[in-house]
Amino acid sequence: GENVEQHPSTLSVQEGDSAVIKCTYSDSASNYFPWYKQELGKGPQLIIDIRSNVGEKKDQRIAVTLNKTAKHFSLHITETQPEDSAVYFCAAVTFSGAGSYQLTFGKGTKLSVIP
Amino acid sequence: DTGVSQNPRHKITKRGQNVTFRCDPISEHNRLYWYRQTLGQGPEFLTYFQNEAQLEKSRLLSDRFSAERPKGSFSTLEIQRTEQGDSAMYLCASSLYQNTEAFFGQGTRLTVV
Numbered sequence: 001g002e003n004v005e006q007h008p009s010t011l012s013v014q015e016g017d018s019a020v021i022k023c024t025y026s027d028s029a030s031n032y033f034p035w036y037k038q039e040l041g042k043g044p045q046l047i048i049d050i051r052s053n054v055g056e057k058k059d060q061r062i063a064v065t066l067n068k069t070a071k072h073f074s075l076h077i078t079e080t081q082p083e084d085s086a087v088y089f090c091a092a093v094t095f096s097g098a099g100s101y102q103l104t105f106g107k108g109t110k111l112s113v114i115p
Numbered sequence: 116d117t118g119v120s121q122n123p124r125h126k127i128t129k130r131g132q133n134v135t136f137r138c139d140p141i142s143e144h145n146r147l148y149w150y151r152q153t154l155g156q157g158p159e160f161l162t163y164f165q166n167e168a169q170l171e172k173s174r175l176l177s178d179r180f181s182a183e184r185p186k187g188s189f190s191t192l193e194i195q196r197t198e199q200g201d202s203a204m205y206l207c208a209s210s211l212y213q214n215t216e217a218f219f220g221q222g223t224r225l226t227v228v
């Protein structure tokens with residue numbers, strides 16, 4: 001099955017600086033890569049995603065990049081703000097011909113933005 | 116609120132008791148998923164439904180766990196004879212058929228004492 005590795009496990013940045021979180025995956029059949037933000041006591045919230053036919057996607061201060069050859073993808077947050085502090089999860093999705101669909105998550109990165 | 120709704124938000128139960136959680140997905144979403152999340156870990160897949168059909172179950176889903184989605188709307192997850200190792204956050208998510216974005220609920224935090 002799919003295995004997703006995520007680094008770093010914790011990340012502290014000064015407000016206004018950039019944050020980068022990196023993930024690798026093992027299954028070359030994976031073709032959809034969402035990123036989730038989880039605040040304390042809440043469920044994961046989808047913040048951005050990328051599909052295997054795209055190398056980069058940007059949404060305001062958030063961008064994701066995907067390198068299918070190397071099987072890694074990254075989340076970039078620019079101009080960080082205190083409200084960006086949360087746990088971020090990457091995930092990979094593999095679709096089978098039978099319609100099976102499964103999200104495999106990384107272990108998460110706890111981002112702290114210091115005012 | 117048109118998001119995924121889970122009830123209860125918190126459940127404390129004694130070891131050996133049965134518990135049942137409910138998930139109401141986003142109304143037009145055909146697919147519904149259950150995940151389990153333990154402290155410091157990412158969510159782990161348990162099972163998923165397409166409409167009322169349960170199409171896949173993880174090996175994590177022991178025979179003490181059962182999930183249903185009657186009529187393809189809300190879903191329930193029951194844990195029988197709870198053990199302390201069942202203590203976790205149970206998350207439900209839903210997505211549109213042939214669409215891949217999965218939206219999560221707030222989760223049900225289970226504590227087995």
